[in-house]
Amino acid sequence: NAGVTQTPKFRVLKTGQSMTLLCAQDMNHEYMYWYRQDPGMGLRLIHYSVGEGTTAKGEVPDGYNVSRLKKQNFLLGLESAAPSQTSVYFCASRQGGLEKLFFGSGTQLSVL
Amino acid sequence: KNQVEQSPQSLIILEGKNCTLQCNYTVSPFSNLRWYKQDTGRGPVSLTIMTFSENTKSNGRYTATLDADTKQSSLHITASQLSDSASYICVVSLYGNKLVFGAGTILRVKS
Numbered sequence: 001n002a003g004v005t006q007t008p009k010f011r012v013l014k015t016g017q018s019m020t021l022l023c024a025q026d027m028n029h030e031y032m033y034w035y036r037q038d039p040g041m042g043l044r045l046i047h048y049s050v051g052e053g054t055t056a057k058g059e060v061p062d063g064y065n066v067s068r069l070k071k072q073n074f075l076l077g078l079e080s081a082a083p084s085q086t087s088v089y090f091c092a093s094r095q096g097g098l099e100k101l102f103f104g105s106g107t108q109l110s111v112l
Numbered sequence: 113k114n115q116v117e118q119s120p121q122s123l124i125i126l127e128g129k130n131c132t133l134q135c136n137y138t139v140s141p142f143s144n145l146r147w148y149k150q151d152t153g154r155g156p157v158s159l160t161i162m163t164f165s166e167n168t169k170s171n172g173r174y175t176a177t178l179d180a181d182t183k184q185s186s187l188h189i190t191a192s193q194l195s196d197s198a199s200y201i202c203v204v205s206l207y208g209n210k211l212v213f214g215a216g217t218i219l220r221v222k223s
Contacts, residue, residue, distance in 0.1 A: 004155070031209075042116065042201070042213030043156075050209070090155050098143055098205055103155025 006104035023091030032074040116214035135202035143205040
């Protein structure tokens, strides 16, 4: 039982490049989330999904897109990376709206 | 505005000592409050959950308290160990699936 798996773990991009972060969970959870974590700040919600085929914007969605074509996967895309997107990205999932979150181990992204 | 503030920002204690971390929130409508532990380079892991009617809950050497009247929570760590070195994050859930995260307290336990 792997829980929540994120790939890649590290990535360096040049400004303007694109990339996709993959999140996979094997717990059959309905809810999935993408957060970014910056020094001195709490985790901030980028986008989330309450079920297969659904997505919604969080508090910092600009510059990111997501897709949830399969229940177990939640993809985060950066179409044209900017230095302000340098951060650590965490994916999380949970079964219900009030249940605890299960987090992946994070993706450290640097945009030069 | 829904906010969660944690104090102190960072803390250094000697192995074997106790410590208390604080969380103040201005969140409505309140559903529950969780404390998460985040080891360096890892994702956060849930330690405890507190609902509106609960005052105290323990998980081994971790004891969380909640005062819903003053909107304060604390996490007390007893007999600290080197493995307790981590960031501790307070997360408040609102009804309607919204979560508000604190910035965390970085704890370092040294021998």
